[in-house]
Each structure stands twice: as structure tokens, then as C-alpha cells.
């Protein structure tokens with residue numbers, strides 16, 4: 001190779017100018033993906049340049065693959081909804097693509113597209129405000145993750161730090177559990193019994209998917225929602241601690257315990273020291289009435305004390321003015 005040729009080669013290597021499409025594509029790996037640490041932003045630029053060059057050559061298949069790679073690395077750099085949608089669209093046009101971080105290892109695109117779709121569905125579920133919408137979206141995400149079976153994930157951990165990040169099957173069960181959890185929450189004010197069934201199912205699913213923090217949280221909720229007590233005031237049986245009945249401070253003696261026992265009533269009403277269970281209707285009516293009296297009493301005190309304070313204020317002001325006069329006199333005598 002002559003001197004000029006060597007010069008041309010080194011310019012090509014440093015700038016990428018004069019590279020053909022395939023060389024440009026490979027440059028994305030050498031100058032970006034395969035560096036330690038990788039420079040993905042540089043790789044994305046090189047892949048975009050390769051796309052343009054492949055298109056000029058009329059090689060649409062490789063142009064699409066270069067674009068898909070640019071989109072995938074964009075997703076690595078910036079995992080957001082927009083990058084996700086673009087990557088799905090780009091991948092749909094090609095049958096296989098290099099594995100992230102590798103130039104030789106190929107993977108089929110359909111499972112990757114399925115994973116990215118499932119991630120998108122899960123994100124939509126998390127963003128949804130409406131209960132029914134949230135539940136439907138978590139179920140859909142669960143179904144989509146299920147299609148991946150036991151395949152390992154490529155991208156889930158870039159979007160989420162919670163829930164199972166290793167296997168699609170576990171994440172599918174986890175999404176189903178979240179759907180059941182929200183279904184339970186939506187139903188609780190209508191039917192604690194039905195809500196209990198959904199919460200119990202969610203708790204089991206969280207345990208299956210190895211998300212123990214959620215399993216404990218829902219397990220505790222199940223205990224609360226299944227517990228039943230009678231109301232001391234209206235004698236109705238209510239289901240759901242702190243939902244449909246609560247403990248209120250009250251004084252009870254041995255006599256009351258004996259009385260409840262003799263009458264074969266629910267001893268749970270006074271099973272906690274210095275408290276009694278009231279249903280939320282009886283309890284809230286007492287709270288509201290007490291609040292009403294407290295506001296009335298506060299107003300009475302205010303009406304009583306305000307004129308007295310105003311009188312004190314007048315006296316203080318008077319003293320203040322007399323003190324000022326005295327100071328002025330004293331000042332004249334000493335100067």
C-alpha cells in the first residue's frame with residue numbers, strides 16, 4: 001500500500017469519511033458498541049449513517065437492520081415510551097438482529113417485539129388512573145409476557161427495578177397479581193367478600209412470582225379484609241377492619257366482658273384493651289357530631305375572649321404612649 005493509500009485509510013478510520021455502507025455498519029461496533037465502556041451514542045450515529053449508505057446502494061434489508069440497531073441502542077441509552085414505540089416499529093421490518101452488546105450473536109426479533117410490547121402495556125397500566133382501565137391493562141401485559149414463556153429478558157430491567165426481572169413467566173404472574181390487587185381495591189367498598197377473594201389470589205400470585213414484599217403487603221390486607229366484628233352500637237356484623245369497622249377508645253370493665261359472654265355476643269367487640277368496635281356509620285356519625293360540638297364550643301370561646309383581649313390591647317397602648325411621653329420629658333432634662 002502506497003503512502004497516499006495509507007493516508008486515505010487512516011483518514012477513513014479516524015473520521016468514517018469514505019467508508020462504504022458495510023464498513024460504516026461495522027464502525028458502529030468498533031467505535032461504539034464494542035468499546036469498554038461502550039459509546040452507544042456514537043454507535044447510534046454510525047448506524048444512522050450506515051442506513052443512509054445502504055439505502056443509496058438499494059440494500060433495504062441492511063438499511064432496516066441498521067435503523068433497528070440505532071433504535072435499540074437508543075432504547076438502551078434512553079428507555080422511554082417514545083424510544084420504545086420507535087424500536088418496536090423498526091424491529092417489525094426485520095426477522096433477526098444482533099444481540100445487544102454483540103456483533104455476531106443474532107436473535108430472532110418476534111420475541112423481542114413481544115417483550116417490548118409487554119413493557120409498553122405494563123407502563124400504560126401503571127400510568128392509568130381509572131381502576132377498570134388499569135386492571136384491563138395489567139391483564140393484557142400479563143398475557144403478553146406469558147407468550148415469552150421462560151425466555152430471559154433483554155430490556156425489562158431498563159424500564160423497571162421492581163418485580164421479577166429474570167423470567168417472563170414470573171413477570172406475567174406478577175402483572176396478573178397487580179391486576180387482581182387493583183380489582184380487590186376497586187371492589188372493597190362494594191363487597192369486601194369479593195374483594196377478599198381477589199386479594200387472596202393476588203397474594204398467592206405475588207408469592208409465586210417471588211415478589212415477597214407485595215405478597216406480604218397483600219397478605220396483611222387479606223387479614224384485615226376478612227376480619228369481622230359486630231358494632232357495639234347497632235349490633236350489625238361488619239367485615240373489614242379499618243374499612244367497615246374500627247376500634248374507638250372506650251372504657252370497659254370485667255362486667256362488660258361477662259355480659260357479652262352471658263348474652264353469647266361477639267366478644268371481638270371488646271377484645272382490645274380500652275377500645276370498642278363500631279361500624280363506620282355509627283363511628284363516623286359520632287365523630288361528625290363531636291366535631292360539630294367542638295366547632296360550636298370554639299366559636300363560643302372566641303366570642304367570649306375577643307372583647308377581653310381588645311380591652312387589654314387598649315390598656316397596653318395607653319401605657320405605651322404614656323411611657324413615650326415620660327421618656328421625652330426625661331430626655332429634655334438630661335440633654
Ligand SMILES: [Zn+2]
Pocket residue numbers: 231232233234235236278279280281282283
Ligand atoms: Zn353500627
